Amino acid sequence: MQDTHITLAHGNGGRLMRELIEQLFAKHLHNPTLNTQLDATTLPWSASQLVVTTDGFIVKPLEFSGGNIGSLAIHGTVNDLAVAGAKPLYITLNAFIEEGLEIAILERLIISMAQAAQQAGVSVVAGDTKVVQRGEGGGLYLATTGFGVRIATQSLDFSTIQAGDALLISGAVGNHGIAVMLAREQFGLRGDLQSDSACVFPLTEALLPFTGLRFMRDPTRGGLATVAHEISQATGHALVLEQPTIPIHDSVQTVCDMLGYDPLYLACEGRVVAVIAADQAEQALAIWKTLPQGQQAAIIGHVQTGYARVILRTALGGERLLEELEDDPLPRIC
Amino acid sequence: MQADYWLIGGQVQGVGFRPYIYRLATELCLLGWVKNLSGQVEIHVQGTETQLHTFATQLLKHPPPLAKPFILQHTACALVAVNSFSIASSLQTQADIHVPPDYFICDDCLHELHNPCDRHYHYPFINCTQCGARYTLIQRLPYDRADTSMANFPLCADCQAEYDNPSNRRFHAQPLACPACGVGLCFREAQTATTPFIYNARQTATALSACVQALQAGKIVAIKGIGGYHLLCLARSDTAIQRLRTRKARPDKPLAVMFPIHGKDGLTFIRQQLQVSPVAARCLSSPVRPIVLLPRRTDCNLSAFLAPQLNEIGAMLPYSPLHHLLLTALAEPIVATSANLSGEPVLTDNQLVEQRLQTVADAFLHHNREIIRPADDSVMRVIHQQPRPLRIGRGLAPLELTLPFRLPYPVLAVGAQLKNTIALAWEQRVVMSPHIGDLGTARSIDVFNQIINDLQRLYAVSATAVICDAHPQYASSRWAKQSGLPVHSVYHHHAHASAIAGEFPQALPWLVFTWDGVGLGQDGTLWGGDALYGQAGAWQRVARMRPFSLLGGDKVGREPYRSAAGLCWEVGLPFSVATIDSDLLYHAWQKRLNCVTTTSVGRLFDAAAVLIGFSPVVSYEGQAPMFLESLCCSQISHDIPMLPLSRVGDLWESDWSPLLPYLQTTQSSQQIRAEGFHQAMAQALLQQALKIRTEKTVGQIGLTGGVFQNRYLTELVIAQLNAVGFEVFLPTQLPCNDGGMSFGQIIEAGNRLLERV
Ligand SMILES: [Fe+3]
Ligand SMILES: [Mg+2]
């Protein structure tokens, strides 16, 4: 591979494309079931319940503090399987590469993806690459499909949620959103601020023994507030969040305060929100806190009878309403 | 012998109008009846021509003080076989319904309250047809005791006799009661929340004295009044007030003070502390009994913590018998601030208040008459020789106004996001709710929903369309979209302008200056420093302030330095404040991140305060402009920078940039710069008005929007406009701030609806 940047020829099915796949994708993502010679892969399968998810990844910039689009694609996919009560096993990958992308960067992203996959215990078992013309893509777009085996015995469904249930979060919110924004706007690093992008399977697995576990979700786009709205609307109950208990890193809070963002609406890529019966919440929290990813886990609220809305109770006992996310929030002070 | 038929409309319910007619008719030896038509009053009188003539001349001469009757119909009619004059039982029909506001205690009741020989002696809820709660205790109409929160208090024999006696002033006084059969008080220290609430006459007396003692000891007591709870503490005690401020996390926002009635006109105590003009005096003692903002006297010895860095105090007189008893016993001024958590409507429920204020109040004085819906105290400020409402509340609301047109169908206007009120309008009537508050809290939304339902139910009117602000993120606008009714949206400043046009419908065409915080404008930017020309339903923007950037969304309200930064960076000047690292903000400004464009004069005031050295961050919205105004006291004209006026597209635009160096110069005092800033803004307005007059017919000028709560600015502007021959109007019945928005929405949308009909 003599060129340093991706050209349209890398997508024409010829030598360059073969080299790209062999020397980058296959090399780093190698595993026993990945066979780039064949059109399809045969997977060993013995479980009764297959869990499938699919996802697309667009992020600007491609690399940010604490991660990049490669690791993000793995985490985003396995997390969707994990919160559904599954153990993630396999991933397929589609890469849409923009003409002009530096190959060294692409390699970094693929290495990072391979590491993330390895840590998450998943194999990339099939893939495809396409090259799009300059200006038609943001460097690299990734599309993935994830397969896992269901290991949860509960139904993990909105319909099991009851008034009184507790709401847990596995760690601080908003880091991913702020890390990406700082990188995109080239604001430079702010202290230790990093994306929280990570595989949450250890966290979700740890809660599966709880009979009172109702529901789990990873608060990605729209953040914690949006997950709260989804739960509230699906159940018809109010959700009460206790502001002082919600973990937020100081550096995230500082940037949010300055720019006027609300961390509750910012994306996380390595957190879990869990709804669990109130009498099991403390125990579940204790278990999360023993895990490296759950050091800052907290019980942050509860489900309350009444109509669907999300209430944020402040330290002083005030009850602010958290509205649904808007595309373009405008000031309302008059 | 001949007969007359009268139909009387207006405020004639729950105000003793029928007993008045009964007395008049029987004095004149007329026969017939007076009858309630759930809103209007029908009178049939028969007698000699002279008798009927006297009746006709007397009818509207001395009606009960609270009645506002007018004649809808007067015709001769057929004689009927009757041998006396009687008050016939109510008829429920679809006539005009009027829900009375809550009235202050009348002189007769006040006299009985303090008379040890009267059986109502020290009964804290004494009332009659001429006084007492109405709006806050009426469950449904027609107005009968069974449909009020007095339903569970059966009348004793004495009270029943008064209720049944047409010549008694408590004849059909629905909420009447006495110590034997009425409402009781219950005093509880905080942290006793598990013990039961007990109410009886003996408890009431001890509760009252325990409450007085607690206050005298410097404690904070939450006291249930007419439209909600107040937090009370001594107005001369720095420690009590500081404790209240710390516990409520309200470091700076002014606290209102209730003064005991003393002296000939009752205002002696107030006059000892504050400057009371004759207009203000009338306003203080008016039936509304509002909070009136009054300048401190130089020898005022009230706590400096009541209104830090401001020179006015909100004062009021006791209005309910309970407040009279407390203030008489205390004989000194007392802080009386709405008991709520910031932005929420005032608390009304016994249990909820103990729960929500457990860490704020030391004790609670409850009563067992339910408050059906909240009403905060009304707030007034005298500007340009007239009291202007800043907040519509207890005593004023529901506020009824007449529309300058007839609506084809009933509509509901849901107001703005902050200082929310709602308005229900049908035919030629519009009824406005009291101040509901900031719609960002769960409790405000609950009250907002309740009032929307209650007003429609009370007036037996169902809205068939909803009018909301064009800003899609106001909670009221979201409510409108989910209501299932057709929605008409109105731009914020069109509604502001239409509100004043609706108050003075005879004046056309208008030039209205709408200066406020921010509101969504027609071009998608945030307006707030604009001039609109035309008339309701057809406004054209003709002038504005030079646009600038606002950074950080709703944070601009509490962080005025953001406005100052926005101005400085706009013109390439540096901006920094010692306590804030604004590097990141500057980068965000360069990248237009969470950054919007505005013409807001409210934000210019914020910026000006910071640029002359005021705190970059404040604890309540409007604090910086209020501080800036409070610096102004002289009428001296300063050497001020003129704001260049230029043509930008089809608009005249005033450029604020010369103000930036002026405000930051340390060569002159803060006072001079503050006064100079106000004068420069007034000049800018004048220049815009003069320029527009060269192009268009300007009948008269309207000033509205929250900025014109500023007396110094408003009076400067009026003087300058008058000097060049403009006639100037200010809102008089409605707040110029967003509290008047719901009325303006009705006027604006109503005009557009009519065009389509
Ligand atoms: Fe406004
Ligand atoms: Mg996903």
Ligand SMILES: [Zn+2]
């Ligand atoms: Zn009375």
Ligand SMILES: [Zn+2]
């Ligand atoms: Zn009685």
